[in-house]
Amino acid sequence: MGMCPIPSSWSATTPRLLLLHHLFLISLVSDMEDAHHWPMVERRGTHLWASGRPFxxxxxxxxxxxxxxADQATRPRVTAEAGLNVCRTWAFNDGGHRALQTAPFHYDEExxxxxxxxxxxxxxxNMRLILSLCNNWEDYGGKAQYVRWGKEAGLDLTSEDDFFSDTTxxxxYKAFVxxxxxxxxxxxNEAYKDDxxxxxWELINEPRCPSDPSGDTLQAWIEEMASYVKSIDPMHLLEIGIEGFYGPSTPELFPVNxxxxxxHAGTDFVRDHxxxxxxxxxxxxxxDTWLPHSIEENHLQFVNIWMQKHIDDAANLLGMPIGVGEFGVSVKDGKFGSEFREAFMKTVYGIFLSSWKGGALGGGCLLWQLFSEGAEHMDDGYAVIFxxxxxxxxxxxxxxxxLES
Incomplete structure (x- = not known):
């Protein structure tokens, strides 16, 4: 999903950052493990487990x-309470303002x-994190910034997709990881890999490689980088971050797209996983963006088919849990309102819940995205402000x- 850029400056009036008391007030699923015993979440077949029970x-x-x-004016606002049990957030910022990676092999300690x-x-x-390590899009640097760095170093690169194939x-990327x-x-004082x-970890947010619609280039990159991450950290779970488009390995599923x-985006849901x-x-x-001209009923019908097919394939073909890493509806242009957004959310949650209650697989869903009041300048149209x-x-x-019942 495209995102708002980081504001070039910050002040004490910058709105309070997420982890806020509004969420804390909800009776939501949460680990609630003993404060002195905080186990890794692990995968057991098609389910996630922690503390001897499904997660x-x-x-x-x-x-x-x-x-x-990263800014002293806004840092205190991170400390407010939260009730949801997992947050997905960026562990990257490549080049630009307040970059984590200022140049290849160079990182900002602050x-x-x-x-x-x-x-x-x-x-x-008591909250878990899914940390994404790169972006397919230019927001916060992403693969375009890596390619720019390569060109500045004298590499003969012609496309942003060279990110997936150029050795240098x-x-x-490996050095950053x-x-x-x-x-x-x-x-x-604890290593991330032990925390x-x-x-x-997520390899990259929404990777696409349209210069190679066969999917071979992205597949090779996924295999190489998954192996690399696991060689450093065999304990944590790993996901790709793809959107879920069906590719050449399953042409019979093209109509689901x-x-x-x-x-032809260079991704392949079944093969990649x-x-x-x-x-x-x-x-x-x-x-809302994939089917821009459809009526609301058609959107919900698509979501039903899209969700159910991916759940079935994760359970039966891949044998792994599913993470709906992003889902949402923009109300920015007025085409859709909050009523439809909630109907959309109910559909996503309902399909996952039915599958989980039936024992098929675990995992879960992460809404894009939640804000506190006053953070509207960061809103991409999808923000839910409680x-x-x-x-x-x-x-x-x-x-x-x-989920608790």
Whole structure:
């Protein structure tokens, strides 16, 4: 999903960062393990487990936590309480303002300490994190920044997709991954790779490689990088971060895709997840942008088919749990309102809940995205602001109770 860029400056009036008391007030699924016993979340076949019982992801995205925590004016706002049990956020910022990776092999210690702080606060509030390591899109640098760095070093690169194939560019990415995964948290004095607060690493947000629609280039990259991450950190779960488009390995499933282009984006849901080392099947759900001209009923019908097919394939073909890493509806342009957004959310939650209750597989869903009141300048149209959305609050609470029952 495209995102708002980081503001070029911060002040004390910058709105309060996510982990807020509105969420804490909801009766949501949460680990609630003993404070002195915080086990890793592990995969057992098609389910996630922690503390000897199933672990269900009931979470949200707020990608800019590290960026806010990097500034002294906004850092205190990270400490508010939260109730949801998993947050997906960026563990990268490549080049540009307040970059974590200022250049290949060079990292900003102050920003790294901000990430330390985010992880320690998540632990303190009994929350797990999914940490994404790169972006397919230009927001926060992404593969385009890696390619720019390569060109500046004299490499003969012609496309952003060279990120997935050029040996030198891949060495940049591996070095960054190693720096993050082996980082010793300055707040907790614990290595990231040993910290159970981290539920999973994500290789890259929404990778696409349209220059090779066969999917071979991205597949080779996934296999190489999954192996590399697991060689450094065999304990944590690993996911890819793909949107879930069906590719050339399953042409019979092309009709499930939202459009003709999706089958040629260089990704392949089934084949990509067969790469050794991948633990959690990732899929995103954005019918509002994928089906821009459809009526609301058609959107919900698409979501039903899209969700159910990916759940079935994760369970029966891949044998792994599924993580709906992003789902949401934009109300920015007025095409859709909050009522439809809630119907959309109920559909996503309902399909997952039915599958989980039936024992088929575990995993869970992460809403894109949750904000506190006053953070509107970061809103990409998808933000749910609880102070303005009490019915959405009730919806999440109901889903929590359904997961607990």
């Amino acid at each position: 269900i992801i009931h979470g949200f995205n707020t990608y800019w936590l590290m960026s806010f925590a 920003v790294f300490q901000a990430l330390d702080f985010v992880i320690s606060e998540a632990r303190r509030h 560019i891949k060495s940049y 190693q720096a993050v995964v082996t980082r010793i948290n300055t707040t907790t 159970p607060t981290i539920l999973a 939202p459009d003709e282009y999706s089958a 067969q790469a050794p080392g991948i633990d959690l099947a990732s899929v995103h759900v954005y019918s 102070a303005k959305s009490p019915s959405t609050l009730s919806l999440l609470a109901n889903h929590s109770r359904s």
